[in-house]
Amino acid sequence: MIDELQKRSELRRKAILTERQQQKQIQESNKNPEENAELFTKNFNEQIKLIEEAVSKKETFLNSTLKLKTGYLNNIDSEIKKLITLLSESTLFIPRYDQQTSQRKIESFIEIHQNLRSELIPKKRFKFKSRKKLPTRSQKNGKQTEFGKEKEKEKEKEKEKEEEKEKKEKTNQTKKNKSTNNDGNNENSISFKDLTNEQKLLNREQCLDRDIFLSNLKNCKLSIPVLLSSLKIDRIYDSVICVGPVKGSIHLESCENCVFFLASQQIRIHDANNCKFYLYASSSPIIETSSNVGFSPYNFSYPNLKNDLLECNFDKSSNQWDNVKDFNWLRSSKSPNWYIIDEKKRESKIIEK
Structure with missing residues (x-):
């Protein structure tokens, strides 16, 4: 029991020392933004290579167990998160264009990770069980009034209008996002x-x-x-x-x-x-x-x-x-x-x- 406590204490001490060293490195690097930008580019490119190497090993996991596939996908997800953290900590000293380029690279990796997950661990298709419709009161009586039919038609039309409106809003938002990201497309x-x-x-x-x-x-x-x-x-x-x-x-x-x-x-x-x-x-x-x-x-x-x-x-x-x-x-x-x-x-x- 005492040995276990000593081990935990030693691990905690090493973690604190490591964190202090990292903070010291960050403070020193902030003194020279140019060196900091160069360091970011170097680290970002190294991290990209790690992710690309991991993605290239997909074939070896196609026929492996669920546990191995999950571990493989989690590892790629962890490396992508490191890339996101690296970019977020560097936005103060790297040019806006480099930020946008790096962000697009991260987004492409996220999409690749999603496709890998769909390929390696496909979701089972969910099907609704067919249910018998409960008869309405008018049907029980063998009579459905014309008024009831009109009401149902109106509801269907309203539903179609709402769906069409949602589609238009999504399309407009997509166009807006694209125009925002295009070079030379703002008022200035x-x-x-x-x-x-x-x-x-x-x-x-x-x-x-x-x-x-x-x-x-x-x-x-x-x-x-x-x-x-x-x-x-x-x-x-x-x-x-x-x-x-x-x-x-x-x-x-x-x-x-x-x-x-x-x-x-x-x-x-x-x-x-x-x-x-x-x-x-x-x-x-x-x-x-x-x-x-x-x-x-x-x-x-x-x-x-x-x-x-x-x-x-x-x-x-x-x-x-x-x-x-x-x-x-x-x-x-x-x-x-x-x-x-x-x-x-x-x-x-x-x-x-």
Whole structure:
């Protein structure tokens, strides 16, 4: 009995020490939001791999016992909950786009888990036993009045109307949810999509302090010499994009053979190949699954640039354009996926009016 109490006391002591260490790590990581965001991405991706590995073992449980199937499903459910907890504890220091992407990934895993449960432990179909209808008083007497028939018809019509109303409400809610999640679909957003061989110079009245979404542009030249709220770039090819300072974050994905002039507090680059980036970045630019990408200081100029930089509290002396972090290169040596553009080969873009 005494040994058992000592064991419990020791376990309790170790749990308290572990919790204190975790709290200390969280406090230390909060001192540097950039490192915290990198740590979140690393841990989130590792957790995703664990879940994907577990899901891939489905075949081995198809013909196993109910107990083994239940344990397998519970294990996946537990790993998904860890993913949810990790995201909820990190929302203060990761960009909004990353939050939405991570949330969609979690939702996909939840759906996969539900499908696995349906496949491994299908529910038995429930059937209602047929009951004989109790005869109404009018039927007992062998007479059913026309008034009673009309009443029943009215009730059926009302029921059909209620069901139709519920369907419409569900459909409207689904459409509303979809529109909320779509990029460039709110009142403060402007989208430029599906353009080829276009040249555009946008003015302050069109874009000042707006959310900009650029998607599927080919062989285009686009200049936005104005302060923006946020910027998302997706599927841009053989193009030149020049943008004024961005108050929020910039997220770029799936671009090839392009030149970008960008300024922001945080810049995330995914799936970029053979591109050049002229940057102002308050924190380290982050690249992932990218190759042959070059970096140089921000070299885009227009009449109101100084005021726009001041409004964002951007200080050119603290530009971290060359402190690039490659999430696919975890070694201490420099990543081979990016390079610094030679000074003699650097470009500049100037808008005088």
